[in-house]
Amino acid sequence: MKKLWVIWLLAMGELLSVDVGHGSMDTITIKGSGTTQEVRYYGESLFEGNFKENRQLRYSADYLVNIGDTVSVKLWGAYEYQSSLTVDSKGNIFIPKVGTIHLLGVRSESIATRVKKSVQGVFNNNVFVYAHLENFQPISVFVAGGVRQPGLYEGLSSDSILQFIDKAGGIENGEGSYREIQLLRANRVVKTVDLYQFLLQGRLTMSQFKNGDVLQVGKLQNSIRVEGEVRRPVIFELPADSVMVDEVMQYVVPKPNVTHFMVTRWQNGYQSVQRYDLTERYRVAIQNGETIHFMSDYLQDNLIVKIEGEHGGLNTMTVQKGANLESVLQQISFTSLSDPQAVQLYRKSIAQKQKQLIQANLKDLEARVLTTGSSTTEEAKIRKEESSLVLDFIKRASEVEPKGQIIINESSDLSQVILEAGDTIYIPKRSQVVVVEGEVSLPNAQTHVEGYTVDDYIESCGSYSPRANQEKVLLVKKNGRVLTYDASNWWRKKSMRVEPGDSILVLGKVDSKNIQITSSVTQILYQIAVGAAVVLRAF
Structure with missing residues (x-):
């Protein structure tokens, strides 16, 4: 267990030297700088x-009348009077035929009683009184x-x-x-x-x-950092030099699955990390400048998978680490509208790799555009205009987020597909629709017609637009698999079966005299169409 614990810490940051101690808890001393994470202050x-x-x-019965406050007074019966009176510099109000009434320091709920007592001293009981605090100073x-x-x-x-x-x-x-x-x-x-x-x-x-x-x-005198399995990391202010962990937990509520916590301390340039069971929170004190990290052993042995789309169960599923796609699909409640043959798997790590690949190609394209020379003034003017268009394309392309889809082929052994934390399994609905997007005259969605080819569906959309790259027509199957169709070469055309739920993406031409730029932009357009299912216009 301690070896696994050390490995986990190594993955958290750069460790220059590690010393594992002994006792009822795991103690790890780390020399070097700790990891940093942007957090907000509690409150x-x-x-x-x-x-x-x-x-x-805001009315308060305990409010004490002060100089400058306004008191509303109404008298009726043998004597009628109504006015809003300001408490003067001596703490009094004045009522004609009654005289001065001292209200400074009187509780708000006692104003009516004090005024009534003064009025009755003049008019006995044949005058009725209503008085209240109308406005504050x-x-x-x-x-x-x-x-x-x-x-x-x-x-x-x-x-x-x-x-x-x-x-x-x-x-x-x-x-x-x-x-x-x-x-x-x-x-x-x-x-x-x-x-x-x-x-x-x-x-x-x-x-x-x-x-x-x-x-x-x-x-601010004393504070600690709170991280890990909490609603959000915070910097927590201590009321003293040190408090028990249990007191901190009353404010920063850890997630229900938390089983342990770590306390990180610095001593003589070394970082000491001690791990405790959650039941020890009543006896462990945390001091100014230290960090507490809440964690769950449960999450180390389990992972959460999202289930989206057309199904009859929960939207998240907790499975053991090492679970495979086949076993999870067997637990999903498919409905009569589900299409189990078109199940799609999305993975964050794949999306990150796709994004990195696109960004790398965009950087290469940017460098190529900015370093391309011109031999004449006229050519330089054309290059400048083209560079502006390409840089705008780079900006738009960099904002596209790939989905990270893993294509599930029909012949694959799904028991060998091991799931990762954060994976999303998407269950599509059964569909009789074919979507045509991109460089066609009228992009739309059409009902599936048995025997229709890619050309038939494009023809029903008004044919290709003038900007269409007929060499790069993509047929995206309902499971995410992408097939390339070259509609420009009649002799090399191959018949592709279009099935219900498929999509047809027609990419656009790249209008550039620079062959290298044309090739780079075309490749990026293809990567975006495949990775993000987006047809992006170049320029």
């Missing part, structure tokens, strides 16, 4: 919303520390910490802390906020701001 998406635009009045708050745009920001005294930080551009990743945010009033700390609690539980205690308050976002 980074919090300020990608629109907190700063929210200006709604406009204030200005300083936002400083680890934010993108420190400054003075306007708002309401009922606004949340999130709104003011969002107005300051959010927390600066790598500098500001999500876990150490202080509200200062008269140079004294009134409140400390940990936004990770809000992210985990959705709880955020509302703070009543006052004019001149300072919101100080602390400096």
Whole structure:
């Protein structure tokens, strides 16, 4: 097991020296630089919303009335009066025939009681009272520390910490802390906020701001990297120098199939990697600057295959490593519309190789275009125009993504086709349609006619377009196999049977006086048509 573990680590990066230790866990010390992976900070998406635009009045029973707040008062009965009154600099409101009523510091839910008591002191019980907080005091708050745009920001005294930080551009990743945010009033700390609690539980205690308050976002002190079998890799801020792995897992939830985790540490220029069972998360501490990598032994022995198209089962299938195509096809529930004879297999590694081949040919073509000389001024002008067209073609061709299809021949032994992780098995529907694409007068899809040849289907599309390369007509069989048909040479024509579900692709001519460029572009067009099932026009 340890040997397999070392091999796995070797595949992860360059290792200059490896020392496998002993004990209840596998310990591997690596000298050299660790692998790098771009990750986001935990909580980074919090300020990608629109907190700063929210200006709604939020009622809170615990809100304390402040100078500048607006209170709505209505009296009826023996005395009628209605007005919106602003709390003055002494904390009072004034009601005619009643006098001043002191409201500064009164809880929002007690406003009506306080006003009613003062009114009844004048009118006894023959006047009815309704009073409530109508609007909050406009204030200005300083936002400083680890934010993108420190400054003075306007708002309401009922606004949340999130709104003011969002107005300051959010927390600066790598500098500001999500876990150490202080509200200062008269140079004294009134409140400390940990936004990770809000992210985990959705709880955020509302703070009543006052004019001149300072919101100080602390400096990032301790952090770790979290990688592997998690929803997404993140940089996680620690509330202290070290915490237990279990606490980290409460925020960064690993995938259900996780069975182990690794902790990577640096000591004296050496990288030490320790592997633990997931049950040990309660006793293992992780410290500032370390990396935790969640993993699954289950995935080392199994792989996931996608099943798409016309079938009656699940869209993914988990099989043992080493499973073959024949055994998986036997487990697929075909429907009455499925076409088992046209099953298609797509592989990511093949798609990557096809892409690399196309890119290599495009680079060669680009170099050839840019280094081709001209003997006259007129020829140079023509070369320049042609180069512009070819470079545009290169740009368009580089954006095409090959499918990575593995052609399944009828005589193949499918028990010898070993599946890989990420393979996609596609089950086509039974079809009576033949699709004609590319350089024909009217590309379309037609019903299959028994006995029709390639020429018959092209003729029914209005024949070839003037740009058609009749030497490169492709008949793509329903299982993905590609046959080349030369329609330009009557003597060398060979009859090809067109079956239901087949496609006919007519490639275009390459209009260039340079034989090498013509040959290169034609080859690339063919590779794209075969690898991506796309007919790309050259220029």
